[in-house]
Structures are given as C-alpha cells and as structure tokens.
Amino acid sequence: MHPLVSIITPMFNNANVICNTVNSVISQTYSNWELLLIDDGSSDETNAVLKPFTERDSRIKLFTHKENKGAAEARNLGTKMAAGNYIAFLDADDLWESNKLQLQIAQLKSNTTDVCFGSYEWVDSHGNPLNKKVHALKALTYKKLLKANYIGNLTGIYNCETLGKIYTKDLKKRQDWLLWLEALKRSDKPAVGISNTIAYYRITEGSLSSNKTNLIKHNFNVYRIGLGFSFLKSLAYLIQFFIEHLFVKKRLIKPIT
Structure with a gap:
C-alpha cells in the first residue's frame, strides 16, 4: 500500500521558476502524490504557465486567492484541501531530488x-550549484528545535494520520519553524x-542578507507570539537561539568538495 502524499506549494509571482519546481515533483520515483498549488494573488503569468500541467496531470491541483494573503494563509488553505496520509512542503522556487519522497x-x-x-x-537564482550543503541532524527533538530551526521547510514531511493536520x-516570518515545533510537540518520537541531499534551496537577493534587526524581531515573535512564552522567557530563548545559531547550526553548512 502506497500512502498518498499531499505536497503544498504557495506561489506569488513565481512564473519564471514554477515550471522547474513542478517538474521536480513530476519526476519523483514515488508516484502517489497530489500537488496543491496555491496561487496567492499573483499578478504575473503564474496561472497561465501552470495550465498545461493541470490539464495533463490530475494529481496537480490549482487553488487561487483573489488577493495576496501571505504564505501562512496559502499553506493553511493547502493543508485544508490536502487528502494525503502525509503532508510535505515545497516552496515555489525550490527543487526536489527525484528520490526525495521515496x-x-x-x-x-x-x-x-x-x-x-x-x-x-544551495543553488543560485538560475538554479546553478553554489557548492554549499546544509547537513541534516540524524535525529531532532522538540527541545533541540526550540533552540534553532533545524528543518529546511523544503525537506519536511509529517504523518497526518498520527499527528492530525497542522x-x-x-x-510574517518563521511560520514554518512554528509548524515543525507543533509537529514534534504532538509526536512522541x-x-x-x-x-542525502534531497532538495535544492534557491538563494535569491534578500534571502540571506535580511537585516539583523529584523532577524531578532522575527525570532523573538516565534517565542512570544507563536509559542506564547512570557517576555523574559522569550528573551532567554532568543539569547540561546543566537548562541545555537552561530556556534552549532552554522557548522552544518559545509562546502561541497
């Protein structure tokens, strides 16, 4: 029995890259999947370039927000529509290795x-390799994930049957981190x-160079708003986050030789 995987892809003006993303799903060696494309109010040709895919392959489904509501709402619509035993995420500009799902x-x-x-x-905006690999930890607990986000959202998948829909x-930012925290909180494992490398993350202008003040604010919000911690507890976790991020997590990013 091959369980169905629901893949959720929010899109906003990604017409230039979305075909490559969809093709990386079509070329999966594991074939029992549905791809839920959520167009979050795009003003470019996103819908038009996807038409041939949706017409040719019934596993590919397109949903549209009339206006832009942001990645969180787009992912939530995908989650609501998902029929799969498992739920996976793939952003509109990222790519999967063909054996990822398998x-x-x-x-x-x-x-x-x-x-x-x-x-x-990591690949550049044209999909060329940047010869850097972000290595996954072998095992990850809720406690460890609280210190820093160790799950690349483009690689994450969870069991919907045991955990329920999340x-x-x-x-504004870091909703994916909150989602994986909730998943591990619900799980007893x-x-x-x-x-193995199972995906390719596209580094675009601004994806790495976001200013440090914003980084502090977004991470603080995960603890304070997302998890509902007190101000002081959030502050303590924020300090711990920067220590973990700079001295532990950074070591997992290594050049490919």
Whole structure:
C-alpha cells in the first residue's frame, strides 16, 4: 500500500521558476502524490504557465486567492484541501531530488518517526550549484528545535494520520519553524533526518542578507507570539537561539568538495 502524499506549494509571482519546481515533483520515483498549488494573488503569468500541467496531470491541483494573503494563509488553505496520509512542503522556487519522497516514505512507514526532513544544497537564482550543503541532524527533538530551526521547510514531511493536520500561525516570518515545533510537540518520537541531499534551496537577493534587526524581531515573535512564552522567557530563548545559531547550526553548512 502506497500512502498518498499531499505536497503544498504557495506561489506569488513565481512564473519564471514554477515550471522547474513542478517538474521536480513530476519526476519523483514515488508516484502517489497530489500537488496543491496555491496561487496567492499573483499578478504575473503564474496561472497561465501552470495550465498545461493541470490539464495533463490530475494529481496537480490549482487553488487561487483573489488577493495576496501571505504564505501562512496559502499553506493553511493547502493543508485544508490536502487528502494525503502525509503532508510535505515545497516552496515555489525550490527543487526536489527525484528520490526525495521515496526515501522519506520508507522512513515514515518504518514507524520510527512522525516527522522526516533532510539535507539540502544551495543553488543560485538560475538554479546553478553554489557548492554549499546544509547537513541534516540524524535525529531532532522538540527541545533541540526550540533552540534553532533545524528543518529546511523544503525537506519536511509529517504523518497526518498520527499527528492530525497542522495549521500555521500567521506570523510574517518563521511560520514554518512554528509548524515543525507543533509537529514534534504532538509526536512522541524525535524527527529523523536524511543525510542525502534531497532538495535544492534557491538563494535569491534578500534571502540571506535580511537585516539583523529584523532577524531578532522575527525570532523573538516565534517565542512570544507563536509559542506564547512570557517576555523574559522569550528573551532567554532568543539569547540561546543566537548562541545555537552561530556556534552549532552554522557548522552544518559545509562546502561541497
């Protein structure tokens, strides 16, 4: 029995890259999936370039927001529409390795975990390799994930049957971190990381160089608003986050030799 995987892809003016993203799903060696494309009020040709895909493949479904509501609401609409046993996420400008789902489904079916993620590599805006790999931890607990976000959202998948559907809070940034925290909170097992490269993260202008003040604010909001911690507890976690981020997590990003 091959469980159905629901893949959720929010889009906003991604006409230039979305075909490559969709093709990386179509070329999966694991074929029992549905791709839920959520167009979040795009003003470009996103819908037009996707038409041939939706007409040709019934597994590919397109939903549209009339106006832009942000990634959290787009992901939540996808989650609401999802019919799968498992839910995975793929952003509109990222790509999957062809055996990604196959490796992860095998892991999830072994009942050792409810959440699976993996290593991924960086590519530039044209999809060319930047020769950097973000290595996944072998196992990840809720406590460790609280210190810093170790799950690349483009690699994450969770068991919907055991954990239920997880909706994300509407924070401007870092909603994906909150989602994986909620998943591990609901599970009695650590998340399992796959060391193989299973995805490619597109580094665009602004994705790495976001200013430090905003970074502090967004991370503080995860603790204060997202998790409802007190001001002082949020502050303590924020300090811990920066220590973890700079001295532990950074070491997982290594050049590919």
